[in-house]
Amino acid sequence: MNTPASQERLRFNMIEQQIRPWDVHDPQVLALLAEIHREDYVPAAHRALAFFDMELPLADGTEPGQTMLAPKIEARMLNDLHVQKHESVLEIGTGSGFMAALLAHRAAKVLTLEIDATLAARATETLRRNGVNNVEVRHADGAKPLPSGPTFDVIVLSGSVARVPQNLMGSLNIGGRLVAIVGGEPMMRAHFVTRVSEGKWETTQPWDTIAPRLLNFPEPSPFRF
Known part of the structure; x- marks a missing residue:
């Protein structure tokens, strides 16, 4: 079992050896x-x-399913988005809630959509337990058109897609x-x-x-002769 001191050493090494070399230089993001303790958002079986x-x-358990992005990917996205304190954020793919927590500390409010009801409920509880109060986790399919009305300053897709979803462009x-x-x-x-x-x-x-992959977003048709 990792001691608090060893966890801090591992966290330091993660930042200095994985994240900073990936051109993540914003001091606020690094801080x-x-x-924000990543291990607090990782399922117990994989916390080490x-x-x-x-x-x-x-x-x-060991069954296949959704995954948490690697730390350097989440950090680089946050670094390059330059989220401001007055801005509103939409995230597609809540997963563990870790990216939502990072975004919440940079933004005014975050709406994050998760297709898996169990993950949505778990992320809601994890964020609450860690004192993150400006995030709404919603059980929803982010690949479906958004309800008309709210628009956002930042939209984050926490996973890959075959092409940029055009239906989200008008929500910016x-x-x-x-x-x-x-x-x-x-x-x-x-x-x-x-x-612009x-x-x-x-x-x-x-x-x-x-x-x-994020689930349910369109994939290109298989090539046929």
Whole structure:
């Protein structure tokens, strides 16, 4: 069992050896990663692996299912989004609730959607237990069209998709940013889409990675001769 001192050493090594070398240099983001304890959001069966450079299963057992993104992916997304204290955030794919907790400490409020009812309930309780009060976890399929009404300053897809979901573009405020990991194995690219004005968006693709799929988003049709 890790002692508090050994956990802090592992956390320090995670930040300095995994995250900072991945061009995560925002001092506020690095401080947040030291403050928000990742192990508090990891299922008990996998808690000893909380600081490793890997995706972690979100089920307590060994059965396949959804996973928690690697720490450096979550950190780089947060670093590059430049979330501000007055902004509202939509996350697709709550998972453990860890990314929602990070976003909540940078933003005014976070709405996070989780397709799995068990994970949604667990994340709600974990966030409450850790004193994160400006996050609403909603059991919902983020691949379905959003109800008309609310728009957001930041939209985060915590998983990969085959293409940037066009139905989410109109849910960005002017100046809003969307991040999605787009493509298929063996290489995907992070897409950062900014709504610069009415009817105009700009996209950058600054880094490559691999991430598990978000459920129910469209996939390209298989190629046929």
